[in-house]
Amino acid sequence: xxxxxxxxxxxxxxxxxxxxxxxxxxxxxxxxxxxxxxxxxxxxxxxxxxxxxxxxxxxxxxxxxxxxxxxxxxxxxxxxxxxxxxxxxxxxxxxxxxxxxxxxxxxxxxxxxxxxxxxxxxxxxxxxxxxxxxxxxxxxxxxxxxxxxxxxxxxxxxxxxxxxxxxxxxxxxxxxxxxxxxxxxxxxxxxxxxxxxxxxxxxxxxxxxxxxxxxxxxxxxxxxxxxxxxxxxxxxxxxxxxxxxxxxxxxxxxxxxxxxxxxxxxxxxxxxxxxxxxxxxxxxxxxxxxxxxxxxxxxxxxxxxxxxxxxxxxxxxxxxxxxxxxxxxxxxxxxxxxxxxxxxxxxxxxxxxxxxxxxxxxxxxxxxxxxxxxxxxxxxxxxxxxxxxxxxxxxxxxxxxxxxxxxxxxxxxxxxxxxxxxxxxxxxxxxxxxxxxxxxxxxxxxxxxxxxxxxxxxxxxx
Amino acid sequence: xxxxxxxxxxxxxxxxxxxxxxxxxxxxxxxxxxxxxxxxxxxxxxxxxxxxxxxxxxxxxxxxxxxxxxxxxxxxxxxxxxxxxxxxxxxxxxxxxxxxxxxxxxxxxxxxxxxxxxxxxxxxxxxxxxxxxxxxxxxxxxxxxxxxxxxxxxxxxxxxxxxxxxxxxxxxxxxxxxxxxxxxxxxxxxxxxxxxxxxxxxxxxxxxxxxxxxxxxxxxxxxxxxxxxxxxxxxxxxxxxxxxxxxxxxxxxxxxxxxxxxxxxxxxxxxxxxxxxxxxxxxx
Numbered sequence: 001x002x003x004x005x006x007x008x009x010x011x012x013x014x015x016x017x018x019x020x021x022x023x024x025x026x027x028x029x030x031x032x033x034x035x036x037x038x039x040x041x042x043x044x045x046x047x048x049x050x051x052x053x054x055x056x057x058x059x060x061x062x063x064x065x066x067x068x069x070x071x072x073x074x075x076x077x078x079x080x081x082x083x084x085x086x087x088x089x090x091x092x093x094x095x096x097x098x099x100x101x102x103x104x105x106x107x108x109x110x111x112x113x114x115x116x117x118x119x120x121x122x123x124x125x126x127x128x129x130x131x132x133x134x135x136x137x138x139x140x141x142x143x144x145x146x147x148x149x150x151x152x153x154x155x156x157x158x159x160x161x162x163x164x165x166x167x168x169x170x171x172x173x174x175x176x177x178x179x180x181x182x183x184x185x186x187x188x189x190x191x192x193x194x195x196x197x198x199x200x201x202x203x204x205x206x207x208x209x210x211x212x213x214x215x216x217x218x219x220x221x222x223x224x225x226x227x228x229x230x231x232x233x234x235x236x237x238x239x240x241x242x243x244x245x246x247x248x249x250x251x252x253x254x255x256x257x258x259x260x261x262x263x264x265x266x267x268x269x270x271x272x273x274x275x276x277x278x279x280x281x282x283x284x285x286x287x288x289x290x291x292x293x294x295x296x297x298x299x300x301x302x303x304x305x306x307x308x309x310x311x312x313x314x315x316x317x318x319x320x321x322x323x324x325x326x327x328x329x330x331x332x333x334x335x336x337x338x339x340x341x342x343x344x345x346x347x348x349x350x351x352x353x354x355x356x357x358x359x360x361x362x363x364x365x366x367x368x369x370x371x372x373x374x375x376x377x378x379x380x381x382x383x384x385x386x387x388x389x390x391x392x393x394x395x396x397x398x399x400x401x402x403x404x405x406x407x408x409x410x411x412x413x414x415x416x417x418x419x420x421x422x423x424x425x426x427x428x429x430x431x432x433x434x435x436x437x438x439x440x441x442x443x444x445x446x447x448x449x450x451x452x453x454x455x456x457x458x459x460x461x462x
Numbered sequence: 463x464x465x466x467x468x469x470x471x472x473x474x475x476x477x478x479x480x481x482x483x484x485x486x487x488x489x490x491x492x493x494x495x496x497x498x499x500x501x502x503x504x505x506x507x508x509x510x511x512x513x514x515x516x517x518x519x520x521x522x523x524x525x526x527x528x529x530x531x532x533x534x535x536x537x538x539x540x541x542x543x544x545x546x547x548x549x550x551x552x553x554x555x556x557x558x559x560x561x562x563x564x565x566x567x568x569x570x571x572x573x574x575x576x577x578x579x580x581x582x583x584x585x586x587x588x589x590x591x592x593x594x595x596x597x598x599x600x601x602x603x604x605x606x607x608x609x610x611x612x613x614x615x616x617x618x619x620x621x622x623x624x625x626x627x628x629x630x631x632x633x634x635x636x637x638x639x640x641x642x643x644x645x646x647x648x649x650x651x652x653x654x655x656x657x658x659x660x661x662x663x664x665x666x667x668x669x670x671x672x673x674x675x676x677x678x679x680x681x682x683x684x685x686x687x688x689x690x691x692x693x694x695x696x697x698x699x700x701x702x703x704x705x706x707x708x709x710x711x712x713x714x715x716x717x718x719x720x721x722x723x724x725x726x727x728x729x730x731x732x733x734x735x736x737x738x739x740x741x742x743x744x745x746x
Contacts, residue, residue, distance in 0.1 A: 172683050174501055174508070174548040182685075211550045213683055217487050237685040241697060248690050248697060248716055250723050257686035265680070266505065271734035274507040274533055275680075276727035350719035397684050399702070 002043050008110040009038040016330040020300050023186045023268060026327060030120040039067040042112045045104055050114060053102035055446040056083045060099055060114055067117060073130025075121045080134060084158035084201065085445065087126065087193045088151065090119030092184060093442045094321050126196060133204045137164035142459045145170060145223055146231040146448075147214045147400065150178020151441045152432030153233030154198070156448030156455075157206045160231075163456050167206045168227075172213040175264065178235050179433075180441065182264040183256075183291065185298050215399035220407065220428070229427045229455045232415060233448055236433035237397035241390055242286065246344030251280065251352035255291045255391035262298045280386025283307045284355050286341050287391035288318040290440075293325060295389045296333045308334045308383065310341065312360055317370045336383070338362070340375060345382055354384040394438045412437055421454055429455055466545040469522060475601045477529045478572055479538045480514075486521030488513070488551045494559060494583035495674065495706050498525065498551030499682040500537060506547065507533045510679045510701070512576040512651075513552055514605075523549075526575035526604070532731040535743045553682045557672070557706050559583040562647040564590040566638070566669060567613070568631050568660055570652020571597050574604050576674060577651040580706075582612040584649070590614045592645065594634045596652065600625035631656065632663045645669045650709070654718050661709035671709035675700045677721055692716055 012028045013019075019026050030038065042064040050060045059078050066075035079086045095101070095115040103111035125131040142165045146153040149171040161167045175181050177194040202208060214220060214234070223230055239254035241247055253261075258277070261267040265275035279302040285292050288311035299307045309328070311318055314337045318325065329335070339357040347353050358380050360373035396413050408416040408424035414437050415423055415430040423430050431447025433439060463469070463484050470482035488498060492513050499508045515524035529535040540546070557580050565584050569577035574595050585591045593613040597603045598621045610616045618626030619634045627634055631652075639645060648664040648671045650657050657673040664671035677689040677700050684702040691700050692713035698704065732743055 172550065173681060174550075182681075211548050212487070213550060213553070216552060216683075217491060217550070237683065239685070239687045241687065241690075243697070248692055248713075248720065250719050254687040257680060257688040260680050260686050265507070269505070270727065271731045273505040274731060276724045276731070278723065278727070350716065399683060 003040045004043055004105050004109050006037060006041055008041070009034045009113055009116065011113075011116050016332070019187065020331040023301060025190050026187050029123045030116050032124075035067055035117060035120045035124075038113050038117055039064050041105065041109070043104065049102040049104060050099040050112070053098045055098060055442055056089070056449060058082050058089075058099070058118070063121060064112070064114075064117060067121060072121055072124045072128060073132070076125035076131050077134075079118060079121060082449075083155075083445070084133065084162075085151070085154060085197045086118055087122035088180060088189065088197050089442070089445070090115050090117075090122055091189050091193070092180075094440060096322065098442070131200065133158075133200050134162055136161050136204055139166065140164040140459065142166065142228045143168070143226070144229045144231065144455060144459075145227045146233060148172075148178055148232070148234040148432075149176040149198070149208065150233060150235050150432065150444065151180060152235070152444035152448040153178070153231060154201055154448070155445040156231045156233060156431065156452045158201045158204060159449050159452030160455060161201070161204045161206045163452070165459065169206060169208045170212040170214060171208065171210050172234075173264065174210050176208060176210070182260045183294065184441075185259070185263055185294050187297070187301075188294070213399060215403040220400055220404040220425075224425075224427060228459055229429065231448070231451055231455065232400060232423070232428065232430040232434055233432045233444070234397060234400060234434050235444075236394035236438045238395045239390070240393045240395060242341060242392065244341060244343055246346050246352070247390070249344050249346040249352040249388075250350050251278070251386055252344055252388045252390065255285075255287070255295045255389055256394065258295050258389045259291065259298065262302075268298075268302060277302065278387065279304050281305045282385045283387040283389065284383060284385040285309045285389045285391055286355070287311065287393070288313070288320055289391065289393065290320050290324055291393075292391035293320045293328050295391050297328050297331060299387070299389065300328075300331050300333055304387070306334060307332070308336050310336045310339050310355070310357065310383070312338065312340045312373045313370065314338055314362060338373060340373060342380065344388055352386060352388050354382045355388060356380060356382045394433070396434050396437060421450070427458065429458075464545065466547070466549050468540055468542050468544050468546070471540070471542045474526065474604045477538075478526060478602075478604055480524065480526045481540075482522050482524050483546065483549065484521055485523050485549050488549065489516045489521050489523050490518045492516040492523065492552040493556035494579040495557030496552035496554045497682075497705065498523065498549050499553065499679070500525070500546050501548035502533065502536050502540065503547055506536070508548075508680060508682065509533050509537070510553070510676070510682055512579075512674075514575045514578055526572060528572040529743070531728045532735045532743070535732075535735075550682060553701060554705050555703060557583065557649070559587045561588040564592065564643065564645050566592050566594065566635060566645045566648040566664070568594045568635065568648060568650040568652070569596070569609075570631060570656040571602055572604070573652030573656075574609065577649060578605055578608055578612070580649050580651075581609060585612040592638060592643065593617065594619065594631045594638075595626070596620070596631035596634070596656070598622065632660055635660065635663060636667070639667045639669075647672065649674075649706070654714055654721065657709065658714035661712070661714075665710060672706050673709035673712060674706045675704055675712070675717060677717060678723060690720070
């Protein structure tokens with residue numbers, strides 16, 4: 001019998017005082033006992049609102065039922081019917097917005113910890129050698145190339161391979177994973193997990209290649225001669241800056257640069273690794289999204305005295321996941337709300353010494369319903385800092401669109417799709433941040449899976 | 463023959479090596495003024511290096527590397543037959559090669575190698591090419607025969623007078639103009655102070671200057687913004703918008719400050735390597 005009223009298992013975490021000094025994963029995977037206790041809470045509702053709320057449609061009650069039987073390999077296969085990257089999803093999906101947000105137990109007892117269970121299944125099945133990628137369908141003889149190796153492209157490539165196509169993934173950097181690798185820190189998503197998920201996709205027969213920047217190394221037009229279809233999942237990849245005085249002072253990083261140094265280049269291991277990073281005594285992170293949290297928490301691990309996240313609205317409007325904000329706070333990151341950066345202050349050597357802010361109050365809601373910050377006249381103040389990280393978002397990188405004149409974009413620079421989800425070029429599909437401008441891993445993966453379906457149709461109908 | 467393999471290695475002087483590498487896709491796509499990003503080992507840095515030459519038919523690219531820190535020292539220790547771990551490119555915007563009339567092409571030190579493909583392209587476009595090659599001393603003047611082959615006039619100069627005229631590239635340029643040469647555009651690559659002063663002089667002499675910038679870079683694809691430079695009062699990314707910019711409005715002082723950000727860390731890296739390998743890299 002299910003036991004919904006038993007307390008929700010939240011697993012164990014590294015203590016904040018310990019983890020703020022290392023890059024090891026914050027949360028531990030469930031133990032077998034924890035997993036069983038948590039799985040037992042699931043009511044296996046026939047209407048499965050959790051599954052309906054999952055953009056990828058993971059068979060949630062079914063996989064949890066298999067956890068209860070102890071056949072973790074079978075649970076993994078159940079998840080992999082719809083999602084081929086379960087160890088990543090279990091860790092970085094905003095479950096509170098999707099599956100767990102719709103769990104019938106939510107109000108009374110607290111939702112089933114679906115993310116924790118998914119992660120447990122992926123990690124355990126993999127450790128047991130029971131995480132088996134699905135056998136691809138018979139070869140179709142069609143060749144497809146996926147541009148980028150981030151979550152969107154990886155998901156698309158895996159699904160296309162499952163359908164029997166000959167699939168190649170092209171990555172511009174020297175390591176696979178895209179934003180999972182350069183953006184998300186190892187304490188949220190260990191590098192080993194990314195490596196293993198990529199290996200699983202490789203085992204299915206997808207070919208991978210590093211150091212190919214489409215639009216530079218080879219053009220999209222050239223790719224179309226070699227492949228029957230193209231998926232563009234090249235991500236955002238162009239940092240937005242503030243455009244304020246002093247922004248090029250020494251000591252000012254974009255979040256992309258800061259995170260890439262730490263995560264992709266592993267600058268925190270310098271001089272064992274060769275890429276340096278500099279974090280001063282006082283760090284200010286400008287922005288309130290997940291990248292801002294990641295940057296602040298990375299900075300915290302590089303031994304500054306203070307790390308402050310400065311956000312122009314209040315805590316309520318902050319776009320970052322609540323859990324990330326909480327983790328950052330536990331680790332000692334401070335928050336300064338309702339402030340707008342006006343100038344990066346620097347010394348005579350051009351090195352940053354602080355940020356001049358204006359204080360805001362909340363005004364009327366904007367088009368998204370978030371209350372707009374309104375500056376309070378005469379409220380300027382300078383907060384001292386020797387490192388400033390600008391984390392105010394990204395736009396699509398124009399490398400491909402600039403070199404492919406026939407590929408239509410919107411005024412925001414994202415690739416335009418028609419009502420059927422196709423780009424303006426025949427055989428070219430796109431998804432993830434290159435059509436969204438800057439969204440989540442889950443939405444990117446979902447776009448990749450959806451596009452794989454469209455590409456199948458396109459290739460089948462040819 | 464495999465991708466990234468060094469087919470030919472040639473020592474140009476004590477600290478400068480030339481590599482011919484098998485990399486067909488880049489060889490096919492390369493244009494003058496573009497660069498590649500090299501990585502030598504796991505854990506290694508991504509280092510931007512100018513494409514000096516390429517041969518689409520043979521599938522090769524040529525780069526010239528000066529040992530200035532740990533990474534470049536390690537690149538230069540690679541042997542013929544070895545492979546670079548990663549090579550990404552061609553990156554950056556190609557130089558706008560047009561027939562300007564008469565052009566001055568100015569290279570300082572290893573910048574001579576970087577300016578060579580531009581001189582070659584300008585010559586092919588029908589320009590009268592006056593090349594000024596500057597270095598501290600004779601041994602550091604590299605690629606002189608190659609530059610000669612693509613120039614109408616070639617003027618080497620050294621600080622110590624051991625080769626060509628004694629003096630700096632700016633002295634030579636001034637003499638050329640004073641002797642009555644009308645120059646329409648100038649392309650300069652070398653140490654930042656040299657580019658700054660040469661560009662300034664060019665403006666005074668009525669020559670439109672262009673300089674190729676070498677800020678700190680990471681990915682080289684426009685993703686990180688570490689290579690921010692100020693040109694015409696606007697923030698530009700050298701990796702995608704450049705590396706060549708109209709030099710009239712480049713904020714060279716900011717560039718000098720930003721490229722100096724990790725000087726102490728570079729020293730740490732060298733010391734760490736020397737300690738590990740119980741050796742001296744002999745870098746200056």
